[in-house]
Amino acid sequence: MFKFIYNGIIRDINRSLLPIIVVTLGVFFTIFLSGWIQGVLFDMIEINANFTNGHVKVMTQAYAENESQIPNDLAIIGVEELMDSIEKDYPEMEWVSRIQFGGLLDVPDKNGETRAQGAAVAKAIDFSNEKEIERLNIRKALVKDNNSRLPKKSGEILISDDFAKRFHVNIRDEVSIIGSTMYGSMMFSNYIVCGTLRFGNQLLDKGAAIVDIADARRYLEMEDASSEIFGYFKEGEYNNENALKIKNTFTHKYTKDDDEYSPTMKTLTDDQNLGVYLSMTENMSAIMVSVLIFILSIVLWNTGLIGTMRRYSEFGVRLALGEQKKDIYKTLIYEAIIIGLIGSITGTVLGLIGVYVLQENGLDISGMMKNITMMMPTVFKAKLTPNLFYIGFIPGLLAMILGNALAGRAIFKRNTAKLFKELEV
Amino acid sequence: MIVETKHLIKKFPVGKSFFTALNDINIHIDKGEFLGLVGPSGSGKTTLLNIIGSLDVPTEGNAHVLGKSIKDLSAKESAILRNRHIGFIFQTYNLFPVYSVYENVEFALLLQKKTASERKTAVMQALEWVGLTDKAKARPNAISGGECQRVAIARAMVKNPELVIADEPTANLDKANSFHILDTMKKLNKELSTTFIFATHDEKVMKFLDRIIYLEDGKVINDETIKTESL
Ligand SMILES: Nc1ncnc2c1ncn2[C@@H]1O[C@H](COP(=O)(O)OP(=O)(O)OP(=O)(O)O)[C@@H](O)[C@H]1O
Ligand SMILES: [Mg+2]
Numbered sequence: 039m040f041k042f043i044y045n046g047i048i049r050d051i052n053r054s055l056l057p058i059i060v061v062t063l064g065v066f067f068t069i070f071l072s073g074w075i076q077g078v079l080f081d082m083i084e085i086n087a088n089f090t091n092g093h094v095k096v097m098t099q100a101y102a103e104n105e106s107q108i109p110n111d112l113a114i115i116g117v118e119e120l121m122d123s124i125e126k127d128y129p130e131m132e133w134v135s136r137i138q139f140g141g142l143l144d145v146p147d148k149n150g151e152t153r154a155q156g157a158a159v160a161k162a163i164d165f166s167n168e169k170e171i172e173r174l175n176i177r178k179a180l181v182k183d184n185n186s187r188l189p190k191k192s193g194e195i196l197i198s199d200d201f202a203k204r205f206h207v208n209i210r211d212e213v214s215i216i217g218s219t220m221y222g223s224m225m226f227s228n229y230i231v232c233g234t235l236r237f238g239n240q241l242l243d244k245g246a247a248i249v250d251i252a253d254a255r256r257y258l259e260m261e262d263a264s265s266e267i268f269g270y271f272k273e274g275e276y277n278n279e280n281a282l283k284i285k286n287t288f289t290h291k292y293t294k295d296d297d298e299y300s301p302t303m304k305t306l307t308d309d310q311n312l313g314v315y316l317s318m319t320e321n322m323s324a325i326m327v328s329v330l331i332f333i334l335s336i337v338l339w340n341t342g343l344i345g346t347m348r349r350y351s352e353f354g355v356r357l358a359l360g361e362q363k364k365d366i367y368k369t370l371i372y373e374a375i376i377i378g379l380i381g382s383i384t385g386t387v388l389g390l391i392g393v394y395v396l397q398e399n400g401l402d403i404s405g406m407m408k409n410i411t412m413m414m415p416t417v418f419k420a421k422l423t424p425n426l427f428y429i430g431f432i433p434g435l436l437a438m439i440l441g442n443a444l445a446g447r448a449i450f451k452r453n454t455a456k457l458f459k460e461l462e463v
Numbered sequence: 464m465i466v467e468t469k470h471l472i473k474k475f476p477v478g479k480s481f482f483t484a485l486n487d488i489n490i491h492i493d494k495g496e497f498l499g500l501v502g503p504s505g506s507g508k509t510t511l512l513n514i515i516g517s518l519d520v521p522t523e524g525n526a527h528v529l530g531k532s533i534k535d536l537s538a539k540e541s542a543i544l545r546n547r548h549i550g551f552i553f554q555t556y557n558l559f560p561v562y563s564v565y566e567n568v569e570f571a572l573l574l575q576k577k578t579a580s581e582r583k584t585a586v587m588q589a590l591e592w593v594g595l596t597d598k599a600k601a602r603p604n605a606i607s608g609g610e611c612q613r614v615a616i617a618r619a620m621v622k623n624p625e626l627v628i629a630d631e632p633t634a635n636l637d638k639a640n641s642f643h644i645l646d647t648m649k650k651l652n653k654e655l656s657t658t659f660i661f662a663t664h665d666e667k668v669m670k671f672l673d674r675i676i677y678l679e680d681g682k683v684i685n686d687e688t689i690k691t692e693s694l
Contacts, residue, residue, distance in 0.1 A: 039573050042566070049561040355557045358518065359618075360546025361574050362539060454541075455519035458509050458630045461553045 043372050052348065053373070056341050058381040061438050064334045065385025065430035066392065070420075072323055072429050073393030077420035079319045083276060083312065088173040089242065091306050092268030093276050094131070094284055096124070100298040101265060108138045108159070110220050110258060113265040114301055120292075121267065127291070128284055132272055134170055135264035137162040137254050141217030141225070143197070143247060145205050154205035158197075160215060160247040162254030165189050173270070176248065179235040184209055186233030189250055195229035196248040199236040207231055215247070219259040227257040267301075281305040327433050334437030335444075342374075342445025351461055353449060358457045363449050370446040371439060378438030382431045389430055396420035465626055465658045466492035466515055470524035473510050473681075484510040486681040487524070494625070495656040497649060497671065499663050502678035508662035509630055511678070515660060516549055516628045517541040529625055546574050550619025550657075552629035556611040558603040558618075564590070565599040568617045575622060589621035593647055609640030616644060620651060630662045638667060645671045 047054045087093055097105065101112040114120060121133055143158035163170045165188060171177060180186040181199045186209065189196065195213065207213065211231050219225045229249065237243050255261050269284070271277060285303045294300040307313050346353070356366055400419045473485035485507045492498060500508040513519035514526050517533055518541075526533040529548050536544065545551070550571075558567045568589055572582045590596045593613035603611055612632060619627050627648070633641035649671055652659050661668060669675060677685035 042562075042570065042573055045566070046559075046561055351557055352559055355553075355559070356570075357542075358516075358545065358551045358553075359571055359574065360542045360544070360549075362542045365574075455513050457518055458513060458553070461557050462555060462630070 039369070040372070043369055044376065047373055047376055053345060054377050054380070057338055057374075057377050057438060058384070060334065060337050060341065061378055061381025061434045062385040062388065064330055064437070065382050065434035066389045068326060068330050068430035068433065069386060069389025069426050070392045070396075071326060073389070073420040073422060073426050074396060075319055075322060076423055076426075077393075077397060079315065080421045081419055082315060083306065085239070086309060086312055087270070087276055087306050088175070091304065091309050091312070092266075093271050093306055094269040094281055094288075095304045096120075096267040096269070096288075096301045097265065097304070098299045099293070099302045102302050102304065108140055108265065110137065110139055110260065110265050111222060112299070113137070113220060113260060113263045114267065115263045115299070117262055117264040117267070120301065124267075124269075124288070127287070128269065130272055130280075131269040131284070132169065134164060134167060134268050134270070135251060135266070136164075136268060137251060137258065137260060137265050139215075139217055139254065139258060139265075141215045143201065143245070144214040144216055145207055146212060146214065154207075156201060156205065156245055158201070158215065158245045158247050160195075160249055160254070162249050162251040164252075165250045169270075174248070175237065176235065179237045181234045181236050184234060186235075189232050192250065192253055193229055194232040194250070196233045196235050197231055198243050198246045199234040200243045201245050201247075202231070202234040207234075209233065215257075217258075219257070220263060221259055223259075225257050227253070229253075276306055278305070278307055281307070323429070327429060330430075331433045331437050331440070334434065335440045338438050338441025339444045340441075342370075342442040343448070346370075346445055346448045353452065354457050354461050357452060357454055358461070363452070367446050367449050370442055370449070374439045374442035375435070378435040381438065382434035385434055386427065386431045390422065390426060393420040393422050393426060397422055464491060464527075465494050465496070466490070466526065466528050466660070468514075468521075468524065468526040471511075471514065471521050471526055472523035473507070473514065473519070474522045484681050485514075485521075488681075488683060490676060490683065490686070492658060492660065494658055495652065497652045497659050497673040499661040499668060499672040499675050500678055501663060501669065501675050502684075504664075506678040507681040508678055510681075512628050512630055512660065512662050515626075516551065517544050546571070547622065548625050550622070550624040550627040552612070552615050552619050552627065552632045554631040554634045556603070556608070556615045556635075558611055558614055560603055563600050563602055564595060564606070564614050564617075567603070567614055568621050571618055571622050585621050585623075586617075589617040592620060592651060593617045607640075609636055609643060612636060612640070612644050613647065616647060616651075620655075620657070623655065624657065626658045626660065628660050631664070632661065633663070633665050633668055641665065641667045 098112050098114050101109055117135055125133055138159060138161055140159050143156050144152055145154040147153040163174065165171065171188065176188065197207065197213065209231055213229055213231055215227050217225045235248070282305060285305050288303045292300060293302050307316065353366055357363065397420045468488045468490050471485055471488040472483065474481040474483050488511065500511060502508055514521055514533060515528055517528060517536060520534050529544065531544055559570065565586055568586045569582050572585060587596065590599055593616050595610060595613055595617065598606055598610060603614070632644065636644065645668060648659055651657055663669070672689065674688045676683055
């Protein structure tokens, strides 16, 4: 009987082609869109982790409260000791210091007079740590056509290509950052531009500069201080469960309620925006899958009805030949399973290929994102994750079975007494 | 005794009242008969075949077919009766278009869960009876109407039923083909003692029949047994 059903499906294109196409398309789009959403989410988490939040981040409680104003006067003092201690406590993490500071980026002319000036947020990182360079994607962001390179010695700075173009700053030009030290006195720091950066991200590309943390410490009078200590899992990927465990033990040991300069820890998901995105994305996947099942079922119900109408006389003959209604119904369900499998497998394969292509190549939407200053990637990528192997497959198969289970009920309404009459035509 | 009806009455609801399609039918049909129900359109031929074929039930009275009381059969029991013991031949062959001649004939045996080798022997035998062994692989749309009806006969005969029911089997066939299939059925009737019951208007069919039951307005008006000329 299986062969009979199978041959029917293979030979009767009308029976199989439309449902296969419907299921394939439905499954394909589900997987493709889910993969895309996951890719965007993953990129967003990565960027957030790498640039702003770390997997976990240590600050003083006072700094954490006003984090957005980067109040370096509230930075952690005694960083070396704290670093030694947490490196011992959490050997599974890599700990790095960073300092952010705001100021005026000043471009002087030949005579030392101000030629151009713009607000800038500078990031100070440890250029001797190759991992940090990778994390911030600096090598890739270096603009290629003007001989940009990483800082090699003290006093060199990387500035955003946007800023450089706007103020006609060239490589090897001198620039200054004017701001204030940790203790509130005027800071005037001089740098030589050794490269320009283009991250492809509005926020990062707008008036940003990167200097070595040793230089920044000297200028900001932060020799044994750091505004932020970032912790990254050595395994690479963010793990919320472990991050929360670390946060708990850290808080227990280091955070003191009565001392606002004692350190506190934030995990990546403590970032409110990110948390919202995360739950939004999860809901969206669930909604998408439900909508898929719903729409597909209705479409397939209808193709199923057309099918039972088209095969009216076939079912009539089968009833006359003594096949029971429930057995005919069963064969319809088997057909649906086979067709659903073919469609779902095809759709899944195509969807996974689509996601893979998008994952490898990305889709540049920076043109549409000109005015958006969210921490969001402007090259949309997809991410191939294990759940994509079933997220479309199961709904596709279920919808096919459900649609045909509904359509097939027509069999039970057939009246055998009318068969001779019906089969006369 | 293959078929026996007793005071068989069939009424159809028409609006608020009933239309009596069969009115007190009492017939006996024995094993090996080659019998026709003949009568004008609307006389109740198909209605009677439906009941004998356990596709429908009597309103009053009863029919016994192969020892089974038709009015007492469940849907499942009547399906089994049709599947095992009764062959059907329709006016418009009603073969499955996507299956080969072989598979069309084989289908009846699939329902009986026969093994592959049992099926093969029986199908080839049935195709031989109707002279279509060389067309086993053809699809219905690639063979003539007469050949299609022969496939339908093979499909009805493959399970070696006690009874074959055919409603106007020659209505769509020309003279030569009609003769051919009737000849085939007559031969099977003789060789296997299969009982055949036809409903027909067709003069050509009547010549082959051993017995004709004339119906009019749902009543048997004549029941005659004929000596057929052997062809
Ligand atoms: N399901 C039904 N509902 C109502 N009336 C019916 C039904 N089936 C048959 N009839 C009526 O019963 C009568 C007998 O019908 P039947 O089909 O048995 O005639 P028939 O002898 O086979 O005619 P034909 O030679 O045209 O096939 C007809 O008048 C028909 O209209
Ligand atoms: Mg009729």
